[in-house]
Amino acid sequence: MSIIKHRKIFVIISIALVVLSILAIFVFGLKIGIDFKGGALTEISYSDTRPDQSTIESAVSSLGFGTILIQPAGDKEYIIKSRDLSEKEHNDLLEVLSINNSYKFEEKSFNSIGPSVGKELTRRALLSIVLVSLAIIIFIAYAFRKVSKPVSSWKYGIIAIITLLHDVLIPVGIFTMLSKYYGAEVDTLFVVAILTILGVSVSDTIVIFDRIRENLRNHDSHKKIDFKEIVGRSVNQSFVRSISTSLTVILVLLALVFFGPITTKYFSLMIMAGMFFGTYSSIFLASPLLTYAEDWQDRDNK
Amino acid sequence: MKKGILGALIILALGTYLGVFVFKSEPRLNSNFDNEKSFYQKHPFRLGLDLSGGSHLVYKADVSEVEKSEVPELMNSLRDVIERRVNIFGVSEPVVQIQGGSFISGGDEQLIVDLPGVTDVEKAIEMIGQTPLLEFKIEAPIENLKVDENGQVVFDTDSAYVSTELTGRYLKKATLQFDPSTREPMVSLLFDETGTKLFSQITKENIGKTVAIYLDGALISNPVVREEIPSGEGLNSGALPVPVTLVSKQTIGATLGESAVQAGVKAAIIGFLLVGLFLIAWYRLSGLIATLALSIFVIIMLFLFKLIPVTLTAAGIAGFVISIGIAVDANVLIFERVKEELKSGKSVKDSVNAGFSRAWFSIRDSNTSSIITAIILFWFGTSLVKGFALVFGMGVLVSMLSAITITKIFLRVVNFGQDNKIIRFLFSSGISR
Numbered sequence: 001m002s003i004i005k006h007r008k009i010f011v012i013i014s015i016a017l018v019v020l021s022i023l024a025i026f027v028f029g030l031k032i033g034i035d036f037k038g039g040a041l042t043e044i045s046y047s048d049t050r051p052d053q054s055t056i057e058s059a060v061s062s063l064g065f066g067t068i069l070i071q072p073a074g075d076k077e078y079i080i081k082s083r084d085l086s087e088k089e090h091n092d093l094l095e096v097l098s099i100n101n102s103y104k105f106e107e108k109s110f111n112s113i114g115p116s117v118g119k120e121l122t123r124r125a126l127l128s129i130v131l132v133s134l135a136i137i138i139f140i141a142y143a144f145r146k147v148s149k150p151v152s153s154w155k156y157g158i159i160a161i162i163t164l165l166h167d168v169l170i171p172v173g174i175f176t177m178l179s180k181y182y183g184a185e186v187d188t189l190f191v192v193a194i195l196t197i198l199g200v201s202v203s204d205t206i207v208i209f210d211r212i213r214e215n216l217r218n219h220d221s222h223k224k225i226d227f228k229e230i231v232g233r234s235v236n237q238s239f240v241r242s243i244s245t246s247l248t249v250i251l252v253l254l255a256l257v258f259f260g261p262i263t264t265k266y267f268s269l270m271i272m273a274g275m276f277f278g279t280y281s282s283i284f285l286a287s288p289l290l291t292y293a294e295d296w297q298d299r300d301n302k
Numbered sequence: 303m304k305k306g307i308l309g310a311l312i313i314l315a316l317g318t319y320l321g322v323f324v325f326k327s328e329p330r331l332n333s334n335f336d337n338e339k340s341f342y343q344k345h346p347f348r349l350g351l352d353l354s355g356g357s358h359l360v361y362k363a364d365v366s367e368v369e370k371s372e373v374p375e376l377m378n379s380l381r382d383v384i385e386r387r388v389n390i391f392g393v394s395e396p397v398v399q400i401q402g403g404s405f406i407s408g409g410d411e412q413l414i415v416d417l418p419g420v421t422d423v424e425k426a427i428e429m430i431g432q433t434p435l436l437e438f439k440i441e442a443p444i445e446n447l448k449v450d451e452n453g454q455v456v457f458d459t460d461s462a463y464v465s466t467e468l469t470g471r472y473l474k475k476a477t478l479q480f481d482p483s484t485r486e487p488m489v490s491l492l493f494d495e496t497g498t499k500l501f502s503q504i505t506k507e508n509i510g511k512t513v514a515i516y517l518d519g520a521l522i523s524n525p526v527v528r529e530e531i532p533s534g535e536g537l538n539s540g541a542l543p544v545p546v547t548l549v550s551k552q553t554i555g556a557t558l559g560e561s562a563v564q565a566g567v568k569a570a571i572i573g574f575l576l577v578g579l580f581l582i583a584w585y586r587l588s589g590l591i592a593t594l595a596l597s598i599f600v601i602i603m604l605f606l607f608k609l610i611p612v613t614l615t616a617a618g619i620a621g622f623v624i625s626i627g628i629a630v631d632a633n634v635l636i637f638e639r640v641k642e643e644l645k646s647g648k649s650v651k652d653s654v655n656a657g658f659s660r661a662w663f664s665i666r667d668s669n670t671s672s673i674i675t676a677i678i679l680f681w682f683g684t685s686l687v688k689g690f691a692l693v694f695g696m697g698v699l700v701s702m703l704s705a706i707t708i709t710k711i712f713l714r715v716v717n718f719g720q721d722n723k724i725i726r727f728l729f730s731s732g733i734s735r
Contacts, residue, residue, distance in 0.1 A: 043558075087424060087427050087548070087551070106555060106557070107421070107553070107555060108554075108555045108558045109552070109553060110551070110553045111551070111552040112551045112552070113552075114549035116549055117360055117362075117412075117550045120410060121684065124682055125682070128678055132674070132675050132679075135675075136674065136675075139670055139671060139674060143667055143670075189617060192687055192691075195675050195679055198671075198675060199675025203668035203669065203672060206667045206668050206671065207667070210664050210667055237642070241634050241635055244580075244584060244630075244634050245628075245631040245634045245635075247580065248577045248580060248581070248627045248630040248631075248634075249627030249628055249631075250627075251573060251627065252569075252573035252576065252577060252623050252626050252627035253573075255576060255623065256569045256573065256620055256623050256624075258569075260566060260568075260619070260620065261562035261565045261566050261569075263562060263616045263617075264619075264620040267617070267620060268620060271624065
């Protein structure tokens, strides 16, 4: 019951976090990676010592490939970002990187994506986000079609969608910070992370709503329904389950972030944030919002 | 009760067998791999390019000159041609696939070439993209021939031949063959209906003359036509039916891939241990059972990866590790329910049964959205995303099934019919009693 009693505080915390995230998105912006805008990324590792960044910069600028970004990584590595390169340009780049054959290196990875591929991928990504959102909305509407008293079923749906937005916006806000301070870029995995958060975090909300539905059904029909009491009871009943299942997912994600492949670090971090705030929102946002919905409905009826 | 124990033993035996299979069929684990039966040798994990190292090339096919209805067939023959070239190049297990601009995405027709283990792709790229157009030309009329001051005919291929309508676009199939006498590789061409008609017409009208075959604007062969060839078969050359351009290229060094594999395996093991520890600490006996069920879940998943086979990528491993975390969800839903039933005063046995049936709806509903997401992600298409979506979707499905079957069978066995304080304590969880 205490969650519903203090519902104002929890809803305010959520609103504040969402507002902060939206601000972060506008202030820091999202750095779009080469997956979507096209370009090339060359990752090389020098075998002994690596040349100074300025040496590399002047060597590479002689090629005239336009703006080139050079980032040191690890002890002996550089990451070179440029426009997309043809096979010949790629070879030219590798040649100058040896600085007149005085440094030996190994090319760890090379990735060049033409602008047309980027455009295609962007379209697919946006379409997938729209499709997943629609499919989940339809699913929620279907799952709660039989619940109508005292709060009608479409309100469950709207609230589930609001919490979904909350669950996605906050990780994106966190991502802009990663983008700002660690150079993380929006790539295909970023989109996959968002879609996975959509799919996984809504399930928590659904389990609690299921519980409310069940408690409403089993309610003694002679007594007046105390909606707040039922919501509070349902939250209490699902509370431990929500936290322990999210905790297990967060545990495996922690393992992925700290020990897993480098390529999936930010991806795992984002899903972890999504899991955390998804659990928070299903307990502290979705259920309080339901009771607000009932309040507003009552006020209209009077 | 005996029946229940039998079921549990069968599951344990099956799990152990699958575990042995996973171990034996994995060259990285099994030091005796070379001596195993071929059944085992045929099923190692299939690693994606980002884990095995190699090159990923994306070509865009220019189909602007082609009728819409012919595009799928054209892309197929394009794939065949490129596949053949890559095979000639000697790459082991290359994958050439069409990524069509489907009616939903409406994008470009693309062809994806994966070359595992090859990072120096300069030559391969040259071979794949080098010959965009095959043309058939016939001898030019006499008037076109140039004659020099001495009255000699200047043999200049540009003026000696004129274009016909017949091009590589009308190829139905191109296959690699070896000349029976010289053992030299040659390509046999099979034209489609229009191509056959054109070809037979050209050969009919040019008996006794030469027909020139141009590749990429260069004359490669000009055999003399002896008779009409109505079948549309024959000739040797290999041309791409439509021009292609390389639009994206990715190479991953073998060392980078290897370190990703090691990191992925490490993360999976640590993640599994953390989850197991948490489950046992919090759910006691039920947690132990859940951990056992989770181990069998992991083995089933690994077995399926080998059997299907699923191409594992770094994102796929992440999807698998996340699915280990999610697999717990169904178990926890059931345990919490069982605990509640216990509190309401039911016997342990009744509580287990009621807990299962009441938790099922929540399990189903909470996993549906994940499965929907996995399906749409799989459709999203690029190999990276597909790798994740397939593993993640499989994980969610298998975890649901394993929770409602394996966990249930185990729980029933542990419930020996006794109903005392210890059993009740073991079935409870956390700080509650």
